[in-house]
Amino acid sequence: MTAPVAHDLGKAVTVPATTAFRMTAGRISLDGREILRGVDLAIEEGEVVAVLGANGSGKSTLIRALLGLIPLSGGATELYGAAPARFRQWWRIGYVPQRLSVGGGVPATVREIVSSGRISRQSRFRLTSAADKAAVTRALHEVGLSDRAGDPVQALSGGQQQRVLIARALAGEPDVFVLDEPTAGVDAASQRHLADTLAGLIQGGRTVLLVAHELGPLEPLITRAVVLKEGCVVHDGPPPQAVGAHALPGHDHVHPHAPHPGAGALSGWSDAAIGSRAENLDL
Amino acid sequence: MIELLSLDFMRYALAAAVLVGLTAPAVGTFIVQRRLALLGDGIGHVALTGVALGFLTGTAPVLTAVVVAALGAVAIELVRARGRTSGDVALALLFYGGLAGGVMLIYLTPGGSTASLNSYLFGAITSVNGQDVWVIAVLAVLVLAVLAVFGRELFVLCQDEEVARSAGLPTRFLGLLIAVVAAVTVVVAMRVVGLLLVSALMVVPVATSQQLTRSFRATMALAMLFGVLATVGGLTSSFYLDVPSGAAIVLLALAGFAVALAVGRFVRRSRTRESIS
Numbered sequence A: 001m002t003a004p005v006a007h008d009l010g011k012a013v014t015v016p017a018t019t020a021f022r023m024t025a026g027r028i029s030l031d032g033r034e035i036l037r038g039v040d041l042a043i044e045e046g047e048v049v050a051v052l053g054a055n056g057s058g059k060s061t062l063i064r065a066l067l068g069l070i071p072l073s074g075g076a077t078e079l080y081g082a083a084p085a086r087f088r089q090w091w092r093i094g095y096v097p098q099r100l101s102v103g104g105g106v107p108a109t110v111r112e113i114v115s116s117g118r119i120s121r122q123s124r125f126r127l128t129s130a131a132d133k134a135a136v137t138r139a140l141h142e143v144g145l146s147d148r149a150g151d152p153v154q155a156l157s158g159g160q161q162q163r164v165l166i167a168r169a170l171a172g173e174p175d176v177f178v179l180d181e182p183t184a185g186v187d188a189a190s191q192r193h194l195a196d197t198l199a200g201l202i203q204g205g206r207t208v209l210l211v212a213h214e215l216g217p218l219e220p221l222i223t224r225a226v227v228l229k230e231g232c233v234v235h236d237g238p239p240p241q242a243v244g245a246h247a248l249p250g251h252d253h254v255h256p257h258a259p260h261p262g263a264g265a266l267s268g269w270s271d272a273a274i275g276s277r278a279e280n281l282d283l
Numbered sequence B: 001m002i003e004l005l006s007l008d009f010m011r012y013a014l015a016a017a018v019l020v021g022l023t024a025p026a027v028g029t030f031i032v033q034r035r036l037a038l039l040g041d042g043i044g045h046v047a048l049t050g051v052a053l054g055f056l057t058g059t060a061p062v063l064t065a066v067v068v069a070a071l072g073a074v075a076i077e078l079v080r081a082r083g084r085t086s087g088d089v090a091l092a093l094l095f096y097g098g099l100a101g102g103v104m105l106i107y108l109t110p111g112g113s114t115a116s117l118n119s120y121l122f123g124a125i126t127s128v129n130g131q132d133v134w135v136i137a138v139l140a141v142l143v144l145a146v147l148a149v150f151g152r153e154l155f156v157l158c159q160d161e162e163v164a165r166s167a168g169l170p171t172r173f174l175g176l177l178i179a180v181v182a183a184v185t186v187v188v189a190m191r192v193v194g195l196l197l198v199s200a201l202m203v204v205p206v207a208t209s210q211q212l213t214r215s216f217r218a219t220m221a222l223a224m225l226f227g228v229l230a231t232v233g234g235l236t237s238s239f240y241l242d243v244p245s246g247a248a249i250v251l252l253a254l255a256g257f258a259v260a261l262a263v264g265r266f267v268r269r270s271r272t273r274e275s276i277s
């Protein structure tokens, strides 16, 4: 077992950024089972972090805990320096949950769902503004669903619904994107499109925290990888290098911070971590 | 229709019918969206205990029903939010508790028999008087105002609670709000369709309108229209044919659903044909 390398990339950050998410000794128990066992994690503004790990390793749980959606049984978590209960700037967060289907028991159009992403920027007694509408139209365009805007989401395919959820987060124009398996069930072309969209956002200084099993076209964007195994962080550092991923045409590397570690990228990528990733790819 | 309106009690009944026809489906749209279609039934059963409590203590049954129904709705919401029991099991528990509690309390009331519950169980719209209409009107306006102000937030909540929280919405408050609003609606509609059929008026017009619409907004608007058609139509037929109003309203709503099902299928089929050619 190699000791996990922690935060070595975070220290290389040139601009001292604010911390978007910070978890210290975070523990979570659900139904008496410990799902997260002492996780220390800080995500700086402008980072593009991928959380990797096998099914059930606690990735979604970690992300939901960072957002304050599930209470910790130990340790603490902060959003922009505030405990979730005291955090007020929710418009800074755009969350795309891991979902198989969207919508409730009543039909809702794609546009209605995407518009709901504006909620944290709207005030209770004011009507939808022109800025809201423009942001929604832009978000629909970004995910290539402009022509489906008037269709009920229930009539869309799984991958299209996933894109609706991404558009909902885009519409809110947040500072941080938290995406739980945004590429699951999304076809190759749409994944590349999503990667381009994210690249633009990252260039604009946005922070991205995402969970993925298969990074695919997102790979060159990632500045840091966190690997979970049975609720523990077993790797935290440079992302794994997939052969050929960087040779894809039309994909500029966007690394707002430290220059990419390049050839030495695999240093610090412990065998255990690679093993667990390979294992999860087999599943 | 003219002769209907010349009768005082019919004017009151008609006003109550319109108000209930508007509010029940409006609230129902959010409830169905939240996949809690049977919430109205659960609250209806609990409200029965409230009505019986009114009989027992000699207070106005509407008042005790509102209080008990609201408490029941809060209980359902808390149990659901805790996630210890699934929403439908929590509802089932309240069904049984509410019904058994109501019957037991009536039994304990001196001179009370389950027969005195009948008008609350099945509705007796023609017994609505001027004062009742005022109470119903105030409560209905309150319900619609809450939906107008919080509608956008409730839409997000009913769609995905975690996303609502990550957007900073006060989800616990909103969850309780929609539950209490549903409770008030149940009591408002109690005199018109009866506690056992209240939920039908919250759910059936929404199901009907779903067959024909693609958006949430349109579903709600059309459901409210269908709601009013059902209550007014049911009331009219109950007057002319001398049948119980609650049952007439619900049967009419169900007939509307059957028609919409056929029309919706036809519309969808011609739409696909259009897009193919």
Ligand SMILES: Nc1ncnc2c1ncn2[C@@H]1O[C@H](COP(=O)(O)OP(=O)(O)OP(=O)(O)O)[C@@H](O)[C@H]1O
Residues within 6 Å of the ligand: A030, A031, A035, A053, A054, A055, A056, A057, A058, A059, A060, A061, A062, A098
């Ligand atoms: N509500 C819950 N109650 C009890 N246990 C839960 C709950 N949610 C998740 N778990 C457990 O927590 C563990 C981690 O779940 P989590 O969803 O975080 O995994 P994951 O890494 O996101 O997996 P996947 O790749 O399948 O999305 C699993 O073993 C799961 O059984």
Ligand SMILES: [Mg+2]
Residues within 6 Å of the ligand: A059, A060, A061, A098, A180
């Ligand atoms: Mg997951």
